[in-house]
Amino acid sequence: MSQNLRVAVIGAGRMGIDHIQRIHRRIHGAEVAAVVDIDLDRANAAIADIPGAVALTDAQAALDNPDINAVLIATPGFLHEEILHAALVKDIPILCEKPLTPDAESAWKVVQAEEKLGRKRIQVGFMRRYDAEYAQLGNIIRSGELGELLVLHHQHRNPATPPGFTNEMLINDSVVHEFDAVRFFTGEEITSVQVRMGKRTRNAPEGQHDPQHVLLETESGVLADVEIYVNAQYGYEVATQASFEEGVVSIGSDSGPYVRTQGRWGGTVTPGFEERFGAAYDVEIQAWVDAALKDEIGGPSAWDGYATAACCEAGVEAQKTGGKVTVALNPKPALYN
Numbered sequence: 001m002s003q004n005l006r007v008a009v010i011g012a013g014r015m016g017i018d019h020i021q022r023i024h025r026r027i028h029g030a031e032v033a034a035v036v037d038i039d040l041d042r043a044n045a046a047i048a049d050i051p052g053a054v055a056l057t058d059a060q061a062a063l064d065n066p067d068i069n070a071v072l073i074a075t076p077g078f079l080h081e082e083i084l085h086a087a088l089v090k091d092i093p094i095l096c097e098k099p100l101t102p103d104a105e106s107a108w109k110v111v112q113a114e115e116k117l118g119r120k121r122i123q124v125g126f127m128r129r130y131d132a133e134y135a136q137l138g139n140i141i142r143s144g145e146l147g148e149l150l151v152l153h154h155q156h157r158n159p160a161t162p163p164g165f166t167n168e169m170l171i172n173d174s175v176v177h178e179f180d181a182v183r184f185f186t187g188e189e190i191t192s193v194q195v196r197m198g199k200r201t202r203n204a205p206e207g208q209h210d211p212q213h214v215l216l217e218t219e220s221g222v223l224a225d226v227e228i229y230v231n232a233q234y235g236y237e238v239a240t241q242a243s244f245e246e247g248v249v250s251i252g253s254d255s256g257p258y259v260r261t262q263g264r265w266g267g268t269v270t271p272g273f274e275e276r277f278g279a280a281y282d283v284e285i286q287a288w289v290d291a292a293l294k295d296e297i298g299g300p301s302a303w304d305g306y307a308t309a310a311c312c313e314a315g316v317e318a319q320k321t322g323g324k325v326t327v328a329l330n331p332k333p334a335l336y337n
């Protein structure tokens with residue numbers, strides 16, 4: 001594929017708009033050819049500064065357009081499955097925002113459809129793998145320089161949740177990132193999930209128990225915990241501390257610049273994921289484009305999407321029971337080895 005990628009972005013909401021601007025302004029080798037949203041006004045607003053792009057309301061119409069040769073899916077997670085299958089039929093590179101799908105059964109169907117196609121076409125939007133500090137911690141773990149990794153502590157805090165953010169979405173939409181991070185760091189599958197509910201913040205909307213404490217273990221016995229706290233008010237913070245045999249590594253905690261003025265010292269907390277992970281999204285999308293132009297796909301795969309969906313399913317079950325729930329996975333198809 002020598003020409004630019006001509007991308008249809010499906011979903012012009014918070015994340016879709018961010019990716020549209022990213023592709024238009026910062027990514028090399030790709031252009032936004034179409035924006036699809038059921039809300040045509042949103043789609044039109046999204047292409048206002050992109051000459052030549054078209055606004056549509058139907059994803060299939062974009063996929064049927066021979067001028068489109070790649071698709072970025074940024075609709076809510078429960079809508080991904082249908083678009084993924086339609087895009088696999090077109091046999092074009094796909095960047096699907098996380099989650100691949102919200103449950104293991106539908107994610108497995110996507111894996112099977114890709115396996116039937118016979119080659120990888122899907123990259124899942126687990127952008128943390130492209131964050132510089134995440135990549136560095138991954139390298140430290142793999143190098144063995146601090147001995148064996150023993151425990152991972154995660155904090156995942158959002159300032160507030162959008163309307164309709166259910167109790168299950170704390171797992172399916174938020175902790176799904178830590179499921180991927182733990183698998184990425186350890187190179188192992190997660191074998192069990194437990195969720196504990198403690199004291200609830202008065203800032204949580206009705207029906208949502210916030211914060212929650214999620215406990216995981218991996219095949220070799222690495223333990224991980226996640227504080228998921230999505231109405232934390234003060235800002236957006238995602239951090240990890242890793243304990244090894246010979247040391248401890250922290251990433252994502254406070255970084256400069258530290259300012260001293262008017263009798264106070266301090267810095268700022270990022271307000272949202274766009275600021276905290278802006279650079280990682282750029283690297284993620286550029287990597288997808290670079291691979292797609294060589295007719296390849298890299299990064300987190302549909303298998304990673306399926307395995308994390310299975311963790312989510314166990315997590316949602318664990319929310320109800322409070323007990324430890326085993327993660328059950330189908331055998332990994334050779335395509336993903």
Ligand SMILES: NC(=O)c1ccc[n+]([C@@H]2O[C@H](COP(=O)([O-])OP(=O)(O)OC[C@H]3O[C@@H](n4cnc5c(N)ncnc54)[C@H](O)[C@@H]3O)[C@@H](O)[C@H]2O)c1
Binds near residue numbers: 039
């Ligand atoms: N990687 C990350 O850090 C990150 C951050 C935020 C969101 N996300 C993911 O991105 C996706 C979108 O999230 P968001 O926060 O932008 O949601 P959003 O609700 O802000 O936007 C979704 C958009 O999809 C549109 N839409 C709904 N149904 C549609 C359909 N059938 N066809 C076309 N468009 C349709 C809506 O009108 C809306 O504009 C989700 O999967 C979410 O989990 C990922």
Ligand SMILES: O[C@H]1[C@H](O)[C@@H](O)[C@H](O)[C@@H](O)[C@H]1O
Binds near residue numbers: 173174175230273
């Ligand atoms: O969809 C968003 C997004 O994935 C963010 O990265 C995460 O921090 C939020 O918790 C989630 O709701």
